[in-house]
Amino acid sequence: MTYSNRLFCFHLCNMVALAIIASSHATLSPTFYDKVCPQALPTIKKMVQAAVQKERRMGASLLRLHFHDCFVHGCDASILLDEAPGIRTEKTTAPNNNSVRGYEVIDQIKSKVDQVCRGPVVSCADIVTVAARDSVVALGGPTWKVPLGRRDSTDAYPDETSDLPGPASSLSTLLANFKKQGLDARDLVALSGGHTIGLARCIFARPEQSDCSRGGQTLGPLDSTPTHFDTVYFKSLVKNKGFLPSDQALFNGSSTDSLVKIYSLNPGAFSADFARSMIKMGNIRPLTGTHGQIRVNCGKRN
Numbered sequence: 587m588t589y590s591n592r593l594f595c596f597h598l599c600n601m602v603a604l605a606i607i608a609s610s611h612a613t614l615s616p617t618f619y620d621k622v623c624p625q626a627l628p629t630i631k632k633m634v635q636a637a638v639q640k641e642r643r644m645g646a647s648l649l650r651l652h653f654h655d656c657f658v659h660g661c662d663a664s665i666l667l668d669e670a671p672g673i674r675t676e677k678t679t680a681p682n683n684n685s686v687r688g689y690e691v692i693d694q695i696k697s698k699v700d701q702v703c704r705g706p707v708v709s710c711a712d713i714v715t716v717a718a719r720d721s722v723v724a725l726g727g728p729t730w731k732v733p734l735g736r737r738d739s740t741d742a743y744p745d746e747t748s749d750l751p752g753p754a755s756s757l758s759t760l761l762a763n764f765k766k767q768g769l770d771a772r773d774l775v776a777l778s779g780g781h782t783i784g785l786a787r788c789i790f791a792r793p794e795q796s797d798c799s800r801g802g803q804t805l806g807p808l809d810s811t812p813t814h815f816d817t818v819y820f821k822s823l824v825k826n827k828g829f830l831p832s833d834q835a836l837f838n839g840s841s842t843d844s845l846v847k848i849y850s851l852n853p854g855a856f857s858a859d860f861a862r863s864m865i866k867m868g869n870i871r872p873l874t875g876t877h878g879q880i881r882v883n884c885g886k887r888n
């Protein structure tokens with residue numbers, strides 16, 4: 587090898603190495619699937635719309651599925667892995683068992699997307715993230731561009747489901763819990779606004795909250811308009827009608843009261859902050875580049 591060849595290789599090889607390092611740390615991009623499968627996002631949207639039309643609650647369930655994915659070891663679809671040799675599932679842990687819903691909808695979307703894309707090019711983690719956005723839109727909420735390019739984990743992390751906040755949490759506990767994920771007080775209040783849709787078990791309900799106090803029912807709406815993405819959740823907090831203790835903790839004479847008040851009076855401010863915080867939550871510890879895999883079946887590692 588001549589000196590100039592070696593010099594050439596030195597530079598070229600460094601450039602290749604840098605490119606590989608850069609791609610394994612690649613940031614997410616909203617245009618990630620534009621070339622490889624332009625039909626991916628429209629397909630997810632159509633299937634989410636159909637699922638929400640069939641059962642309005644499914645929109646809430648898909649939003650929560652994304653939250654419970656991202657807070658446990660990042661947005662890597664680890665929540666979707668079933669129990670198998672070498673894998674302890676997250677699905678039966680305390681926060682998820684008989685509570686998280688929508689797994690079948692994600693499986694149906696995945697098979698349709700793989701069909702239109704002629705192969706498994708879209709990760710389960712990205713499908714869950716886009717389905718959460720499309721669910722919010724289907725129930726009348728804001729839209730936003732979803733950064734994409736997440737890959738799927740090869741393991742599940744049941745022990746890390748303790749990172750999910752509990753419904754009896756105080757404000758200081760909630761703030762610390764979100765801080766651990768890189769999320770601040772504004773993210774906490776905005777994202778808690780996800781409780782503008784969906785249902786919860788009455789065993790979690792505060793006594794001040796009327797929808798469960800008649801007795802007999804097992805589930806109650808998290809706000810009085812559980813199929814509409816609106817600001818009624820925040821209006822209820824201001825009236826001391828929060829469903830969960832962790833909801834009312836956001837308006838209970840402390841630092842987050844003012845933000846709750848602002849969102850209760852200003853749908854535009856809530857929409858803008860919710861969209862911004864959803865992007866932040868969706869960016870928690872993604873697997874990118876050569877890390878992880880694109881699962882063929884969301885419930886199993888390849």
Ligand code: HEM
Nearest residue numbers: 646647649650653685751752753777780784785786787832
């Ligand atoms: C701030 C801390 C949070 C706590 C303590 C919390 C807790 C809970 C609990 C206990 C339930 C009811 C589960 C059941 O009864 O089985 C629930 C439901 C729900 N949560 Fe949260 N959550 C929090 C944050 C979030 C976030 C950040 C989102 C999304 C942005 C979210 C979206 C939902 C939705 C949509 C439902 C209703 C699901 C359905 O109807 O299937 N939550 N949450």
Ligand SMILES: *[C@@H]1O[C@H](CO)[C@@H](O)[C@H](O)[C@H]1NC(C)=O
Nearest residue numbers: 677678679680682683684685
């Ligand atoms: C999950 O719920 C089922 C009932 O559907 C119950 O039989 C099982 O013991 C629960 N699993 C755990 C780990 O608590």
Ligand SMILES: *[C@@H]1O[C@H](CO)[C@@H](O)[C@H](O)[C@H]1NC(C)=O
Nearest residue numbers: 756757831832834835836838
């Ligand atoms: C509200 O604050 C009071 C006084 O600090 C506290 O005792 C109570 O548990 C709080 N309630 C909620 C729902 O956070």
